[in-house]
Amino acid sequence: MPQYEYNGYDKAGARVSGSITAESLSAAQQLLKKQGLLLKSVKEEQLNQQAALFSTDKIGIADIEFLTAELSLLLDSGLKIDKGIELLKSANKKPSLARLLNKISTELRSGKQLSQVLAGFPDYFDALYINLVSIGEKTGQLSDVFRQLASDLAFRRDLQKKISQALTYPMVILLVCIASVVFIFNYVVPNMATMFERQQDLPFYTTLLLSTSAWLQQYQLILLIVLVLLGVLVVQGRKRPAFQRRWQWLAIRIPVVSSAVLQVERIRFNGGLAMMLQAGVAVDQALDLANGNIKQAELRAEMQIAIGKIKRG
Template sequence: MAFFNYKAYDSSGAKSEGLIEATSEQDAINKLKVQKLLPFEVKEEQKRATTGVLFQSKVSLADLEFLTAELSLLLATGVRIDRGLDIIRRTKAKAALAQMLANISSSIKKGSSLSQALRAYPDVFDNLYCNLIELGEASGNLSEIFSGIAKDLKFKRELQRKIIGSLTYPCVILFVCILSIFFIFNFIIPKMADMFGQLNSLPWYTQLMLSISEWMNDYQVFLALAVIASVPALIWASKREGFQHWWHKTALKLPVIANASATVERIRFNSGLSLMLKAGVPIDQALELAAGNIKNHVLHHEMTIARKKVKRGSQLTPALQQTSLYPPFYISLLEVGEESGNLDIVFDEIANRSRQDFETWTDNMTSLIEPLMILFMGGFVGGIVVIMLMSMISLNDVGF
């Protein structure tokens, strides 16, 4: 079976387009005619997507947020889950998402639960997502669970887009700076070297500039290969457990990154914990499931110890106070929530406040990066230009 993008006219003459699953192009046409559609363009999705396979092979965060929000809306209006998956599959014309939805729908029709079908895609649906869906299936409030998850995913997507947008300008400046340096050391300075070639002595800054230019001309290919090779090497190292432990431990000690790392983990933990408590999960079980959403190994270990203390009968607030996840202000909120019995509201409030804190940190950092990049480019490139001018002036002072 393959997917085909189609454009057709319905019985009233209105244009209709979407995605349909069929064994061949003719089979797709026949299925469209059964639906009382007159197709005028049918193309196989896989053939159209081959040129962009690198960009279409995965389900993105935006796709996941769209899927979750749409399922919440469809379930709230009384649509069955398998029917809802088929509707989204036909309207969202991306090969990776359509194929995944087709497989999930097929698993459900064969008797699997939705949570079981989702667990077949761990790269898309994490443990917390699947656990919440399983709780929603058991309690019957699956639509509300999807709605809560969609809000959390929407925040992540907006924050991701905001960070990418804020870093675009500094990256462009850095790219222009690198091109300028490459042009100066490969084309401008070598011509100056011919001018200085017959001089008996040169100022130290001129000699340094010429040496750097000569080194770059001799080894720039190896330098470029080293930079290119560092990217897959860094990706490979980031997947090694030893490197992850080192980085997670180091990230909590760095002055600027430490607070941001703890804030991100606090958002993950508290948002999941709030959703589970609202779904009626006991606090000890909710702590265990939400702790699996913490990526930092150090904080995860601290939360595991706190969860065991709560399970043995310790109060929640003192146990969480011993972790690095909650500053004193949030501990006071936890005390109020534990005394009033409204922990779900408190955890939701902590998650929202942490989101605001992280957005503020992101705004401050991106606002700081832009002038720093401008200063770097102006200082570096400007310094080279000044040295070139000083070298030209020194020609009058150097004897032949």
């Protein structure tokens, strides 16, 4: 359904703006009037598809961390959650984050709880985040929950940065190696091939080297196209559950990758469990919720068996 941008005034006379999803313009106007808004303008949101395709204005973990930390501060100062989000929306200069806040603000004004609204954006808020927000709403400690979540997001952001830095050097070395091999087979080996044109009974490895060079020169463009297509298929396939399951199964069986995956999953589980216990959640429920924070399906299933044994004593 299309998105509609609106401007108007609420019952208190304060100016409000945002976006709403509706089947038509008239349906959007009726929904907004039911919320008690005096409308100034309502128009369909125009999206630039070309700009969206190449845009780098994406919401990352740093943006969610900033949003969470700011909400904690605003709630500590006595501001209500809906007013806090309105304030952040008006002060934020990043278009993608402003649009997200717009949608959250609109859903909140329709009477939904914050945890219910955030559940509608799984790309930005995971199950642990939503569960903790729900607990904070029930216990009245939402500002404390946001503070813990902001700290956890900061830790995850630093971890991602360290992993990226650790992978940068091996990737550079790999690219240099590939470039060197391509250069050798395209320029060095062909120039040396003239030395062996009239010789018979060449060693097997020399014949293999010359044949590989000739094959690469003839088919390297096709090989490059195939590799690019495979890369595109992998990027697109990452969003499909079947591909994710196969990759997860493979990742925990590759010697070097498996240790990194296990370490990250331990951090996710232990970090989630610590925050749940700090929020006052019972141990059995905290274990279940923290287990949902594990991404690897196979590890999550094994952990569920262990949790079942713990519950049985």
